[in-house]
Amino acid sequence: MQAYRKVAREGGDPLATPRExxxxxxxxxxxxxxxxxxxEISWKNPKHAKQWITxxxxxxYPVIGDHRVNAIATxxxxxxxxxxxxxxxxxxIRVRQRISTVMDWAKAAGYRSGHNPVEGVTRGLPKQTDTDQHHAAVPLHKVAGFVQALR
Incomplete structure (x- = not known):
């Protein structure tokens, strides 16, 4: 009882701890x-919905699936x-975005406070290399022949 009074005198909510x-x-x-x-209701493509959870x-899930959302850290x-x-x-990148969405939901639902643990995670990861393979440009003198062949 005295502990509750002390919390109330200090401006806190004595019932918050038991509720928590x-x-x-x-x-x-x-x-x-x-x-x-x-x-899932708002997604038009069922394949996307399946991929999202997959x-x-x-x-x-193997790493953080059983962790409480309020205990997940960066x-x-x-x-x-x-x-x-x-x-x-x-x-x-997609997994990062999806984890971020779940963490944002947890905060909005009142299960978590503070920042989203996904926000600073890229600072701890190496820079991804550019894997795009572009086609070589057609030399200017061969453009007419290329367009002709394309038609």
Missing amino acids: ARRIVPTFRVAAEIVHAEH TLTQYA SDVLRVLSPIWLTKPETA
Whole structure:
């Protein structure tokens, strides 16, 4: 009782601690499933909806799937992305975006406070190399023949 009075005198909410202890915070896996279900309705392409959850299942769940969303840190996200950052850059970027979406939902739903742990993760990852292979330009004197062949 005295502890509650002390918290109240200091301007705090004496009931906040017991409420916080009873509050159930979802795991990343549960939160991702909720976000997926809520957003799936708005996606026009069913293939995209399937890929959205599949990438998280394959890459994020083994590392952070059982962590509570309020306990996930930037270092956890870094552990998810590091193995695929250079080998599968497009997939890694999508996984990062999807984890960020789940973390934003968790904050909006009141399960987490503070910054999104995905925000600073790229500072801990190496620079991705440009893997685009562009076609060589057609020399100017061969453009007419190229256009003719194209037709």
